[in-house]
Amino acid sequence: MHTSQESDARGADEAPRQAALDRLHILDTVPEQAYDDLTRVAAAVCDAPMALVSLIDRDRQWFKSRYGLDFAQTERCIAFCDHAIRQPGKNLVVSDARRDPRFHDNPLVRAGQGIRFYAGVPLVSPDGFAVGTLCVLDSRPRRLSRLQMDALEGLARQVSRLLELRVRNHELREALAERDRLAQQLAKLASTDALTLLRNRRAFDALRRDQRAAPTLPLTVAMLDIDHFKDINDTHGHGVGDQILRGLADIVRGVLRRDDEAVRYGGEEFALVLPGTAGEGARTLLERLRERVATLPAPVPFTFSAGYAEVRPGEQGIDAALARADAALYAAKANGRDRIEAAAAD
Numbered sequence: 001m002h003t004s005q006e007s008d009a010r011g012a013d014e015a016p017r018q019a020a021l022d023r024l025h026i027l028d029t030v031p032e033q034a035y036d037d038l039t040r041v042a043a044a045v046c047d048a049p050m051a052l053v054s055l056i057d058r059d060r061q062w063f064k065s066r067y068g069l070d071f072a073q074t075e076r077c078i079a080f081c082d083h084a085i086r087q088p089g090k091n092l093v094v095s096d097a098r099r100d101p102r103f104h105d106n107p108l109v110r111a112g113q114g115i116r117f118y119a120g121v122p123l124v125s126p127d128g129f130a131v132g133t134l135c136v137l138d139s140r141p142r143r144l145s146r147l148q149m150d151a152l153e154g155l156a157r158q159v160s161r162l163l164e165l166r167v168r169n170h171e172l173r174e175a176l177a178e179r180d181r182l183a184q185q186l187a188k189l190a191s192t193d194a195l196t197l198l199r200n201r202r203a204f205d206a207l208r209r210d211q212r213a214a215p216t217l218p219l220t221v222a223m224l225d226i227d228h229f230k231d232i233n234d235t236h237g238h239g240v241g242d243q244i245l246r247g248l249a250d251i252v253r254g255v256l257r258r259d260d261e262a263v264r265y266g267g268e269e270f271a272l273v274l275p276g277t278a279g280e281g282a283r284t285l286l287e288r289l290r291e292r293v294a295t296l297p298a299p300v301p302f303t304f305s306a307g308y309a310e311v312r313p314g315e316q317g318i319d320a321a322l323a324r325a326d327a328a329l330y331a332a333k334a335n336g337r338d339r340i341e342a343a344a345a346d
Contacts, residue, residue: 013129017085018058020129024163025170027055027062034162035065038134038155043067045151046119046144048136053123053159054081055132064132078106081133084120088130091149094118096141117142119149121156126164134159193264195242196249204263204271211273211317220282221321222272222308223329224248224289227337229268232300240299241268248304251292255285272308273318279342282308286340305332309343 021027035053043051050068054061061079063072076082083102084092097103097116108115120135134156136144144152191203199207211219226232226244233241245268252262252270261273274282286306293304307328311321324343332341 017129017131020125020127021055021057021131023127023170024125024131024166026064026163026166027057029064031065035159036067038159038162039065039067042134042136042152042155045155046136046148048117048138050137052081052135052137053132054079054120054135055123056082056085061132068137074108078108080106080108080115080118080137081120081135084133084135085122085130088122088124088128091122091153092118092120092133093144093149095143098141113139116140119144119152121153123156123160123163125160126167131163196245196264198249198252198270199261199263201263201266204261204265207261207263207273208318208322216275217311217313218276218278219311219318219321220274220277220279220308221311221318221325222274222282222286222306223265223322223325224270224272224286224304224306225329225333226268227303227305227333229302232302236300243299244302247296247298248293251289251296255289255292271322279308279310282310283340283342290338290340303338305329305337306340307332307343308340 039051039053043049048068050066052063052067052069053065054063056076056079058076060073060076061081063069066072080092080094080097080103094100094103095117097106097109097114097118103109103115103118106115115137117138117140118135119137120133122130123132123134125131134152136152191199191206193200226248229241229244232244245264248270249262249264252272256262256272256274259275260277263271263273265271272282272285274285277285286308289306290304293302307325307330309321309324309328311318315321321343328341328343331344332339335341
């Protein structure tokens with residue numbers, strides 16, 4: 001829990017600073033060679049036994065990379081780096097933490113082989129906020145030479161560039177994911193009938209090609225046609241005809257199973273593909289569909305005729321069965337409409 005004094009010390013930029021850190025999507029990620037290389041070089045150049053890429057989170061400091069330490073995080077309230085980030089354009093150097101009033105009571109300092117020396121360069125995010133530091137530490141009081149400090153600053157710039165690259169890569173991944181999502185949407189729109197929201201003829205042709213490659217038996221196809229649909233349009237208008245088409249499509253979706261497919265084949269004609277269904281099962285489904293149409297609150301009453309046919313063993317795909325189902329549909333119309341006919345046996 002933070003005191004109001006601690007909150008005040010963080011400054012008015014704390015909320016946007018934290019947001020900048022969150023945008024990096026780096027906290028609690030696995031170690032990465034690119035960061036570990038830089039901490040090792042920092043330790044070597046500065047002749048320091050410890051080096052860190054430290055990121056200051058809401059209530060903790062977390063180490064993306066650590067050299068010479070065996071723990072991955074500390075509380076933020078004891079972090080030297082929390083002080084370093086308060087002035088993004090300025091380095092923090094503590095030559096002897098025991099003599100510094102900010103740190104002499106810090107548990108990291110009071111420990112037996114505690115921190116005595118600290119030098120940290122703020123890591124600035126692409127949007128200008130200090131999100132952490134590249135720092136070196138020692139258990140003895142000391143200083144860095146000007147050359148060592150320059151090198152530490154240069155290495156910190158490389159860490160900041162890695163963080164910027166991480167943001168750009170994340171943005172690129174999001175853009176690619178959005179592109180893929182839009183492509184899927186466009187593909188779905190291209191395969192969907194705009195009026196009924198069933199699959200369209202283009203999608204049906206793709207389905208027919210798939211079935212040619214690997215037909216699933218038993219498999220039955222059915223063709224449906226709304227009776228006297230032209231007369232309905234001529235008498236009541238195309239708006240009423242559209243309502244009837246949508247109403248029939250809704251009922252079809254309600255009676256089909258998960259693996260069944262329904263297609264607006266063209267005009268007032270629909271096709272059903274029923275994998276795992278033999279002929280009598282298809283008749284049962286079509287009769288259930290007729291019952292629901294009879295009770296549909298449509299603007300005008302309507303009926304449909306249907307024909308169905310099973311795919312026979314040895315047939316490649318559904319084309320032959322579709323032709324038989326279409327012939328059965330025309331037989332249903334010829335025999336008085338509002339009927340369901342099975343394909344004639346050869």
